[in-house]
Amino acid sequence: MGTDRDGDDGAGVSTTRKTFRLLETLKDEEGVTIADLTERTTLPKSTVYRHLQTLTELGYVIERDGRYYVGFRFVELGEQARSRKAGYTAAKRAVFELGKETDERAVFIVEEDDDAVYVHRYGSLSNSMIGQRRPLHSMASGKVILAEWDDDAVANYAERTGLEAHTSNTITDLGALFDELERVRDRGYAVNEQEHMEGLRGIAVPVYTPHDEFLGSLAVFGPTSRFTDTYVHDDLAARLRDKAGEIKVTLAYG
Incomplete structure (x- = not known):
């Protein structure tokens, strides 16, 4: 026994x-x-x-x-995890550049075991967020990740997690999630409409390697009072695409 x-x-x-x-x-x-x-x-x-x-x-x-x-031994382990892919190191630089250029909270997020995991973050309390996990379906970054999956994989995710509601805006219906992910694929970015926290809005884009393999999601977020439609869809969407492109070029040419 x-x-x-x-x-x-x-x-x-x-x-x-x-x-x-x-x-x-x-x-x-x-x-x-x-x-x-x-x-x-x-x-x-x-x-x-x-x-x-x-x-x-x-x-x-x-x-x-x-x-x-x-x-501090855990810091050593965490840094190894954050740098195990060359793209994660390139993403770290892009996150800090994006944060400084926009003066917003910027993040790079990957998926692990059905969760969105913070790998890099710029902004207040940045180190305290590293390694924290959030539901994929309630975040802009998470929706970018789910948009990379086929319908069966998304349906299985919904069954495993139950699409738990975090605010009144969280997408909890599978059909609505499919529609949202199609919008993400069409425009190339996702928006978080206060789906994880009231008063917080965000936008995220996918990041790819030079071989077009999905690496993770690059995002910025902030208060709804500042994250207006014009700011989110016109200014930030373009900035995020540019940074994602820079990561891809960096990985291709060093």
Whole structure:
């Protein structure tokens, strides 16, 4: 029979799951004591202590005056993930250029396990967003990604996720999502009409490699008071297309 050290709960190794429960708790609120972690994770104190000792020895967690924090070893892992494709490095430069030119929050987003994942971001609290995940169907970047999929793949995504509503504007009907994705394909960009957060509007374009392989989505977003139709459809759409093109050229010629 499995134990805490080597058990398998039928969906994965239980020890690994407990480790990541602790790390997620530390991520949400750093500087946590063993007693706090025991209460918040409902794990036995001995289990919490043993996992923390191992993580501390490996450098993934640090301890200061009885409080535990996520260590910088995760930064190393995150940078490896963000640079594993040459295009991700080129996209980082484009995001920062776009952000400076527009004075808006700019992002580069990819898909992983049915989520839109922030790879690069320019703007306030930029580093805190890296690696965070959002639903594909409620974001401009996510709709650009879904527009790359065929109808069967989109339908399967809708079945898996349920197209959860985040605001009254979120697309929750599969037929409406198909119509929206067709518009995205026709005009070459997607717009977020307060679909993930009230008062927030965004626009995104696809980014391709020199071999026309989809790399990810480049986007900017901001308050609806500033993101008027003219600004979004005329100014930002052109700027984003230009930056996406620059990424493609950079990858082709270095």
